[in-house]
Amino acid sequence: MPRDNKTALIQKIAKQAFITFKGFNYSANEDNEVFADKLNELISLVSSVRAADLKIAPRKCKPSSGAAGREEPPVTYMHICESDVFSMGVFLLRTGVSIPLHDHPGMNGMIKVLYGKVSVSCFDKMEDSLTVSPAPPCFDPPLAPMQKSSVWRSKLRSITEYSEPSGPCLLTPMRDNLHQIDAVDGPAAFLDILAPPYNPDNGRDCHYYKVLQTVADKAVDSEEQQEETKEVYLLEIPQPEDFWCGGEPYPGPPVSM
Numbered sequence: 732m733p734r735d736n737k738t739a740l741i742q743k744i745a746k747q748a749f750i751t752f753k754g755f756n757y758s759a760n761e762d763n764e765v766f767a768d769k770l771n772e773l774i775s776l777v778s779s780v781r782a783a784d785l786k787i788a789p790r791k792c793k794p795s796s797g798a799a800g801r802e803e804p805p806v807t808y809m810h811i812c813e814s815d816v817f818s819m820g821v822f823l824l825r826t827g828v829s830i831p832l833h834d835h836p837g838m839n840g841m842i843k844v845l846y847g848k849v850s851v852s853c854f855d856k857m858e859d860s861l862t863v864s865p866a867p868p869c870f871d872p873p874l875a876p877m878q879k880s881s882v883w884r885s886k887l888r889s890i891t892e893y894s895e896p897s898g899p900c901l902l903t904p905m906r907d908n909l910h911q912i913d914a915v916d917g918p919a920a921f922l923d924i925l926a927p928p929y930n931p932d933n934g935r936d937c938h939y940y941k942v943l944q945t946v947a948d949k950a951v952d953s954e955e956q957q958e959e960t961k962e963v964y965l966l967e968i969p970q971p972e973d974f975w976c977g978g979e980p981y982p983g984p985p986v987s988m
């Protein structure tokens with residue numbers, strides 16, 4: 732695709748993200764054709780971005796050394812820009828690393844792989860399901876009494892692999908809002924856009940979860956375990972100790988907001 736060298740692609744993406752998500756209101760935008768057109772333009776721009784556009788080259792990373800090697804973070808974040816409307820940056824994942832299952836409350840998101848391959852597992856909480864009542868299953872291992880208020884009945888929506896030629900993986904406040912991202916067969920990097928950005932002061936903090944295993948899960952065969960859109964229970968947990976994120980300067984063309 733011919734490139735307009737006067738304006739860097741990442742600058743065009745930033746401008747289109749701002750136009751798309753400024754004043755975003757999920758209930759008002761859900762069936763709004765104007766919003767859909769803006770979003771499609773953003774998806775088109777993001778689909779065309781490559782690592783070279785951001786001056787990022789694939790790295791030969793050693794596998795993550797886990798909690799013992801804290802000097803080398805499993806994940807590195809390169810911040811590109813942030814406003815009240817959206818944030819944008821690049822995540823670099825070392826070989827064998829996972830970004831643990833987490834949420835994006837009230838937010839939209841877009842992930843575009845720049846190099847390598849990732850597997851994205853998407854979940855949604857089922858509405859009004861903070862507790863497992865009225866008929867909670869038996870978990871294996873059993874939950875402590877104080878954990879029962881941190882369990883969410885949820886759906887596993889999909890597990891999909893993305894690589895450089897793939898279009899972006901999307902999430903909305905209501906669809907595919909929780910995800911786990913696993914690097915597959917080596918290191919990987921992806922562009923990440925969140926709109927609006929995380930902001931704990933406005934109820935948009937990041938929470939971590941793990942999938943609970945029920946006694947019934949153990950009784951079914953592995954094929955059935957892979958079934959998509961299956962109902963699962965998620966336990967909210969603290970940020971896993973073996974996951975943390977280092978920072979590096981973004982080396983690509985500057986973006987003005």
Ligand SMILES: [Fe+2]
Pocket residue numbers: 833835840910
């Ligand atoms: Fe995420």
